[in-house]
Amino acid sequence: MNIKHLKINLNSFTLYLKSVALVIIVAMASQIAVAQNTTAVPDSLNNGPVIDLTQAIQIALANNTQMKRAxxxxxxxxxxxxxxxxxxxPSxxxxxxxTRNLEVPVNFxxxxxxDPEADPNDLMPVAFGTDNNWQGGLSVSQTIFSGQAFVGISSSEVYKAAQSENLRATSQGVVTQTRLAYHQVLIAKEQVRLIEAQMSRIEDNLNDTQxxxxxxxxxxxAVTQLEVQLGNLQPQLTGARFSVNTAKRELLDILGLPLHLPIDLKGELNTYNIFTATVESEANESLKKVDxxxxxxxxxxxxxAQQAFDLRGDLRILGVQQQLQDRQLKAQRSQYLPTLSANYNLQWTASQPGTPNFFGTEDQRARSQTVMLxxxxxxxxxxxxxAAIERTKIQLKDLEIxxxxxxxxxxxxxxxxxQGIEQAFExxxxxxNVLEQAREGYERAxxxxxxGVGSQAEVTDADLQLRQAENSYAQTVFNYLNAKAQYDQALGQVPFVGKDVQEIKNNIELN
Structure with a gap:
């Protein structure tokens, strides 16, 4: 199996620099917002730099904690x-x-x-050595054959490939998480918009009824009915706005940005056409591009399915792990093989009386050499x-399972x-059609x-049906975009993550 290297398929290095610059800008905006008010809850909709889905993905790839660790x-x-x-x-x-002998050692x-005539029990003191002694040498050791060492080299290369595949799988997961979290913010914003639109219709009706x-x-x-409807919608609006804040915090966490950062997102689910590649509005341009x-x-x-098997990060990791276990098995079997090494030693010794002279003269030093196998x-x-070999075989079988x-x-x-995509299409x-009919029905009511020929109940019912139709349309677009993100990950063809390219670390640097 050929191990293909990985990189994030960004359009260019300039595009990456733009994403990093965006991180800096939004971070500065965050600090300003905190300095102005550290206790107030930020506005959910229009509060800070506006980013699109492409920029969000680029920030996540450059700043997400999982990416940094990978x-x-x-x-x-x-x-x-x-x-x-x-x-x-070689080593x-x-x-x-x-060594400087302050006093020359004495032996008896x-x-x-x-003196042959001396008493055999008599001892004579004799001084051995000189004032100055030097020793120096060079040692070289070279492994000639070691099965474990040679297998270890190939194993380390496979381990590196495994980590590259892990980086690729992590990138696929981070991009998908970013898309899902981004869509969640959009649907939360859409709920706020729909409630506000319904409240606006009721307020207009209330003014007319008054x-x-x-x-x-x-x-x-009739006036009281409308005031009650308006009052009932206010808590829903507050809850919807806090839902936007919650969804934004989830997104900011994935992007690796401060959770209190005030940002807004581009995208309008109510105008998004899931069939065509035509961009309906500038706000949906990035959504459409990624989709x-x-x-x-x-x-x-x-x-x-076979294409997915070749591209999915989780399956590629398992394939490399099997190769790694094969190398481990070879390394363990190599423990039965002999090890051969060579050693070379070169030594100098010198002795000199009196004032030190580095390694003395030629008459005062000697050299020796040895070679050993x-x-x-x-x-x-x-x-x-x-036992180690059998355990590795068991682990290989487990990886196959x-x-x-x-x-x-x-x-x-x-x-x-x-199925999720088909359901949205159908x-x-x-x-x-229901949405157009609901709008027409509300206008007619x-x-x-x-x-004076209709009742307030008819208007209220038509307004409720219009909101339900708008909500259903936005929810279907939301479900489609999520299903498409999951579809891309299931196939292993995640946008911005290459499949046959160089290592990701060459294009994305740690912050």
């Missing part, structure tokens, strides 16, 4: 590769020491050595090696996402009431 693991894997290579590279060391030897009451065409109960970056295939075939053959070390289950999960996720047209 980048660190790749960097750590680079160092582990260097460590593995050091096991088969060179040098040493030197100097039998006197008969110098005028009709003053003219004696209706009684005060349509991966084409939709609703057919149920094995080829689509060392062969180590493991014969018996208990049953630990056999995990891979089969993950493939089954991938198929299920693809089918679920396809219902959105009917909801568009209002005209009938103003002309």
């Amino acid at each position: 980048l660190l693991t790749v960097r750590d894997a680079d160092q582990q590769v260097r460590t593995a290579w050091s096991e088969v590279m 060179v060391s040098a040493s030197a020491n100097y 030897i039998p006197a008969v050595i110098f 005028g009709r009451y003053e003219e004696g065409f209706v009684d005060d109960y 349509k970056s991966v084409p939709i295939q609703l057919e149920r075939d094995s080829l689509l 060392s062969l180590s053959v493991p014969i018996f070390q208990g049953f630990s090696r056999d 995990q891979e089969n289950q993950t493939k089954q999960t991938a198929r299920k996720e693809i089918l679920s996402a396809q 219902t959105i047209e009917a909801q568009e 209002l005209v009938r009431y103003q002309n």
Whole structure:
């Protein structure tokens, strides 16, 4: 299996710099907002820099905590590769020491050595050594054959590939989380907009009804009904605004930004057309770009699933982990092989009386050299090696089971996402028609009431139906966008995450 490197497929390095600059701008805005008021709840809708979905994804890829940690693991894997290579590279060391004898050591030897007629029990003091002594040398050690060391090099390369695949899988997850959280803010904002629109309609109706009451065409109960409706909507509006704040905090957490940061998002669910690639408004441009970056295939075939198996980060990680376990198995089997190494030593010694002179003269120093080959053959070390090999085989089997289950999960996720998209396609047209009919019905009910041939109850009922139709349309668009984000992740074709490119860390730097 060829391990393909990874990078985030950003349009250009300039685009990345723009996203970083945006992070700085919104962070400065955050500090200003906090300095102005640290206790007030910020406005949910228009409060600070406005970002679109593309910018949100770029910020998340550059600033998300999971991304930073995944980048660190790749960097750590680079160092582990260097460590593995050091096991088969030569080891060179040098040493030197100097000894000054303040008093030359004295040893006692039998006197008969110098005087045969001396008493055998007599000892004679003799001073050995000189005032200055030097020793120095160079030692070189080289591994000639070590099965574990050589397998360790290939294992470290596979481990690095595994961390790169983990970075890719993390990127896919972060992009999808960002899209889902972004959509959640939009649907929360849409709920605020719909409540405000309904309150505006009721206020207009209330003003008209008060005028009709003053003219004696209706009684005060009609006015009271509208005031009650308006009062009932106010808590709903407050709750909807706090829901926007909650959704924004979830998004800010994914983006790795301060939770109190006042931001606003581009996007209008009420005008979004899920069928066409045409941009309805400037506000939906980024939403449409991300949505349509991966084409939709609703057919149920094995080829689509196989493409997902090749691209999904979780499956690619399992594939690399199996390779890593294969290397581990080879390393454990290599423990039965002998180890051969070579050592070379070069030594100098020198002795000199009197005033020190570094390593003396040629007559006062000597040199020696040695070369040694060392062969180590493991014969018996208990049953630990056999047990380690069997455990690795068990782990390989477990990885195969995990891979089969993950493939089954991938198929299920693809089918679920396809079903969600199909459901939106099948219902959105009917909801568009219902929405137009509801708007027309409200206008007709209002005209009938103003002309005295309709009742307030008809207007109230028409208004409720209009809000339900608007809410249903926005909810269907929201469900579609979420299903599309999950569909992209299920296929492993997540926008802004490349599939056959270089490492991600070359394009995204840690902040």
